[in-house]
Amino acid sequence: MLYNNLFQIVVLITLLVIVCPILGYYIFSIFSKEENSIKNINKYWHPLFIFSKIELLIYKICKVDKLQNMDWKKYLFSVLIFNFFGFVLLFILQMIQKWLPLNPQNLGNVPIDLAFNTAVSFVTNTNWQNYAGETTMSYLVQMVGLTVQNFLSAGTGIVVVIALIRGIANKESNLLGNFWVDITRSVVYILIPLSIVISILLISQGVVQTLQPYQNIETIEGVNQTIPLGPAASQVAIKMVGTNGGGYFNANSSHPFENPTPFSNFIEMFSLLLIPMALPFTFGRFVGSKKQGRTLFFTMFGLLLIGFIIMLFSENYLHPILQQSGIMEGKETRFGIVNSVFFANITTAVSCGAVNCAHSSLTPISGLILMLNMMLGEIVFGGVGAGLYGMLIFVLLTVFISGLMVGRTPEYLGKKIESKEIKMAILAVIIPNMVILIFTALALCVPSAYSQVSSGGPHSFSEILYAFTSSAANNGSAFAGLNGNTPFFNIFLGLSMIIGRFGVIIPVLIIAGSLSNKKIIPKSLGTFRTDTPLFAFILIAVILIIGALTYFPALSLGPILEHLLMKSGIIF
Amino acid sequence: MKANIIVSLKVLLAFTVLLGIIYPLAITGFAQLFFPYEANGSIIKINNKPTGSELLGQNFQSDSLFWGRPSFSNYNPLKSGASNFSVNSNSIAILQKKQADRLKMKINNKSNDLLYYSASGLDPHISYHSAMIQADRIAKVRNMDIKEVYKIINKHNEKKQFLFLGEERINVLLLNLDLIKIENEKSK
Known part of the structure; x- marks a missing residue:
């Protein structure tokens, strides 16, 4: 089946x-x-x-x-x-x-x-x-x-x-x-x-x-719709x-x-x-090399597939209390489990944010993958354009880190990567992350904001974390139990969207201007190759390490805790 | 700078006309010409009176009709949306038990769509299995032969689209309309 x-x-x-x-x-x-x-x-x-x-x-x-x-x-x-x-x-x-x-x-x-x-x-x-x-x-x-x-x-x-x-x-x-x-x-x-x-x-x-x-119509049973x-x-x-x-x-x-x-x-x-x-x-x-493009494609594709597989397992896991797996809560009959899970995965990975199931009602580990997709910076294909420029930022960081490890000047496609580019790349990574964590913490401290959650236990924290993640990453999907239509959320989610969008676009265009002025150094034997599976692997490692280091504490208070409680049979 | 500001305003207005007026109106015109039924909400008319949209579920409560999935908005089309409850919340556990009792069904892994809220609150479908477990009740209340009920259910079972997309499903409104039609023909 x-x-x-x-x-x-x-x-x-x-x-x-x-x-x-x-x-x-x-x-x-x-x-x-x-x-x-x-x-x-x-x-x-x-x-x-x-x-x-x-x-x-x-x-x-x-x-x-x-x-x-x-x-x-x-x-x-x-x-x-x-x-x-x-x-x-x-x-x-x-x-x-x-x-x-x-x-x-x-x-x-x-x-x-x-x-x-x-x-x-x-x-x-x-x-x-x-x-x-x-x-x-x-x-x-x-x-x-x-x-x-x-x-x-x-x-x-x-x-x-x-x-x-x-x-x-x-x-x-x-x-x-x-x-x-x-x-x-x-x-x-x-x-x-x-x-x-x-x-x-x-x-x-x-x-x-x-x-x-x-x-206006009257139904079979005489109710107005x-x-x-x-x-x-x-x-x-x-x-x-x-x-x-x-x-x-x-x-x-x-x-x-x-x-x-x-x-x-x-x-x-x-x-x-x-x-x-x-x-x-x-x-x-x-850039005159189809292989460079393909390397990025497969890097993104790999991350997408990992997320999908984890989610499939999570959704088909036998729920200890409800004693069922593939729970249809928040899903539509015509789509079923696979279509709902795949849609949820790609819509968060690709920064779309359209939903065909209720993300809030997926199992905790699925919810974690959705948040992680956005927290990594929407680079798993990511939004139209935004995904690729986000990914290129990570490529620059990876080239830089690899350069440091072997002790030579980092370069990408013949362009030297110097302090200005790296400073801007770091900014583009840090700005959205900062917004997510600081605004989430702020919302937890403001009673009029925290009281807008609709569930109990760790899930209430997840609702707020998801909201700021989704807005700063310019995704737009939601754990929609949260009532966001209050002055606090309207303003702070709005700010987080502006900073998350232009806090990346500005550094990206500065990098573009700076790289554009440089000359292209011809390839040599010592050039660090950026079109190999090895590079894709290091790139994935850098992305996951940055994401995990930044968000592990927050995620463990939300979906990870919820998963552990679920496994020990505690509901809230 | 100043030149760019003026160009900016002009381009925005040009696109507003192109994308906000011409594009949607052109699509609307095309839709009304070639797909008038679909574009206007797939409204089903019985004796020229609209009784619902083929695509939107209704809140069937009567024992003599097939029931659809629980809806967080009681099938109010102006309040589409899900419960957004966590699967680990008490509310879900209570809902599951309430629905299972109402349907007199055993909790197993065969199909569970009737036990939980849908995503839109307007899901028009239930699974084949969910229709079959209601057959007994329908047959009793309507005084029908259960085989006849099975026959109607089987008739309405929609296969996967193009044989591989989505899930097998049954449209509850169409099923109920057929049920009523057959009853009416009998009484004539």
């Missing part, structure tokens, strides 16, 4: 392994310097012809200077200002939705602290949700506010990693590219076409897409492709209107992994 169910996961991964190198090459050709990199795109018979017209139209209307090439400071400034305006627009839209059209349920304006939290959440690609979509957001805010930021935050992730890769590949140049061109191309050529295809597939399975008001509707499919598609994860409805991808069939679940898992799995191949193309 189990093997039978695992077959669908094997099919999914096989498909991805076939498609991702191709998509990786396509993404490379979109951002590489050569003119006409996507051949014939301006010919009318090309499938993407219309998109090339849209691209040019955007440049024309917005008077974008296509030829401008930015150094890291200009690039960073553009990223920040663009995200800031995105935040302001979304913030305002929510607070005036009552007076705007397309609000058939007459939903009121969103309170200021919740609007702040939600705006930050969608701009930073976190999509933590302290609200229930069906009773809080009008159709207009869902479309014009949230859907737009779903696209733009994913685009931001892609362009930042592209800038970093260009920095690594450049030869003594300080130019990283043009942010406006990059963001336009990432949205128009990658995100929109994929979203269109996926929304249509999802609609065919039963995901709703309409502007009609909610429908109000059925929420809305333009969901168009948003669900980009929520998966862009690894955003913010559900249209409160129950997210476990809601039958967001994920109605096993096939829609398959599509959602596929689209969630698609771009993050393709980007290592893009990287390989840029």
Whole structure:
């Protein structure tokens, strides 16, 4: 039975392994310097012809200077200002939705602290949700506010990693590219076409897409039900492709209107992994060595698989008190155990945060893997773009540590790694970690915050730890027993999302600028090779050691303690 | 700097129009044209009166109908969501016992979906096994031959999608509607 169910996961991964190198090459050709990199795109018979017209139209209307090439400071400034305006627009839209059209349920304006939290959440690609979509957001805010930021935050992730890769590949140049061109191309050529295809597939399975008001019906037994509707499919598609994860409805991808069939679940898992799995191949193309890309891919893949296997065992473990295994609490019948566990693993590994089961109701060790996936820095494929730049930070650290061990100047792909890069890399690792631990400790000390947990025992601690982990890692999934819609959590989770996002993007772009200026030292016999299984192994070791050292104490107070109590038959 | 700020505002507005208005409306138009049933919530109409969505569960309480899974929101579609209880909480242990008593079922490892809350609170399905253990009750209350009940259950058992995706399952609303239909035809 189990093997039978695992077959669908094997099919999914096989498909991805076939498609991702191709998509990786396509993404490379979109951002590489050569003119006409996507051949014939301006010919009318090309499938993407219309998109090339849209691209040019955007440049024309917005008077974008296509030829401008930015150094890291200009690039960073553009990223920040663009995200800031995105935040302001979304913030305002929510607070005036009552007076705007397309609000058939007459939903009121969103309170200021919740609007702040939600705006930050969608701009930073976190999509933590302290609200229930069906009773809080009008159709207009869902479309014009949230859907737009779903696209733009994913685009931001892609362009930042592209800038970093260009920095690594450049030869003594300080130019990283043009942010406006990059963001336009990432949205128009990658995100929109994929979203269109996926929304249509999802609609065919039963995901709703309409502007009609909610429908009242009377059930067989004469009870009234109000059925929420809305333009969901168009948003669900980009929520998966862009690894955003913010559900249209409160129950997210476990809601039958967001994920109605096993096939829609398959599509959602596929689209969630698609771009993050393709980007290592893009990287390989840029630096002129496919093997470098493949090494990163397999490193990430290894970590993903380890987590999945541990979770499978944990979920199939006979619960000592309930005397059952494969407990269906918080899971949907149509998906079953394997689909729920795999979805939970990839959605935390890939920084998506869409959920098709209640993470809080998984066994303690499964919960631990989910938290660890995020605590490692969302580098197991990670969010669109964000995962790869996070991983490259760890690569620099690994190269540096290995260099220290053998006593030679560390270098990566011909670039010397010096004190500036390492300082920034350390910052990028430490900043999110600090936020998670300090804010969790703070929440435990504030009675009005701690009282928002809904369970007892170590699980109550896990709820808070999970919340700050998820927000600082820009994931967005939750141990949702916690009531986060209070001023404390709205503000502090919001801050933790901002710091977790830009506390990494800023050092990454500084590194990009610094590496970009360096010359490339030719390979020699003494060069430390970064495309071997040995390197992948050291890289995994460094990642796990940093993660374990930072989080073992916190995790032992939460999921580990809960597991030990469960084994000795104690419930709370 | 200043030029970049102006470009930034313009690009944001252009994308807001493209991604926030044109894209969702185009998809909506396509959906309404080609998938009107699915895009509008898969609403089932009996005698032209909407009786529910094929995809959303209902809170069946009557002994003469098949019961769905426990729902933390009592199948209120405006309050979708899970209990988020830990599997090691008292609440879950109590729920398991309560459900097992109500269904008069032995706690074993065959299927346990009827014992616990679903993730969405709106799960329209139960497992095949969970339908079969209710057959006895249905047959007694409705005064039907149990073989006939089995027959209806078997008819509604959905295989895995494309034979390998997801789980075998039974849509409780469709099953109950069929049950009522057969009863009505008999009384005619």
